[in-house]
Amino acid sequence: MINPQIISHSEDMVKGWEGCLSVPGIRGLVPRYRVVEVEYINREGQLKRQEFTDFVARIFQHEYDHLEGIVFLDRVGSTQDLMTEDEYQKQILNQLSTGV
Numbered sequence: 001m002i003n004p005q006i007i008s009h010s011e012d013m014v015k016g017w018e019g020c021l022s023v024p025g026i027r028g029l030v031p032r033y034r035v036v037e038v039e040y041i042n043r044e045g046q047l048k049r050q051e052f053t054d055f056v057a058r059i060f061q062h063e064y065d066h067l068e069g070i071v072f073l074d075r076v077g078s079t080q081d082l083m084t085e086d087e088y089q090k091q092i093l094n095q096l097s098t099g100v
């Protein structure tokens with residue numbers, strides 16, 4: 001994707017856990033738009049327009065922020081929404097695997 005732009009987005013935002021190679025050892029609960037409509041130039045020089053939802057929309061917004069000099073820490077609403085990678089592995093992944 002070359003020169004991506006967010007053309008429009010849903011009203012609703014969803015919080016989800018994110019990590020980042022630029023911020024090692026920390027996970028954060030980050031609010032993102034559930035749906036984004038984006039425009040970009042592909043490798044063939046063609047203008048493309050696409051809609052992304054849920055997980056892919058989250059990834060797009062995370063990577064798009066990097067182009068703007070923003071990391072997920074800038075989007076976390078509270079320090080209570082941060083945890084170490086160790087705690088994340090113990091608490092969150094354990095919850096997901098046991099369904100509790």
Ligand SMILES: [Zn+2]
Nearest residue numbers: 020021022062
């Ligand atoms: Zn990142």
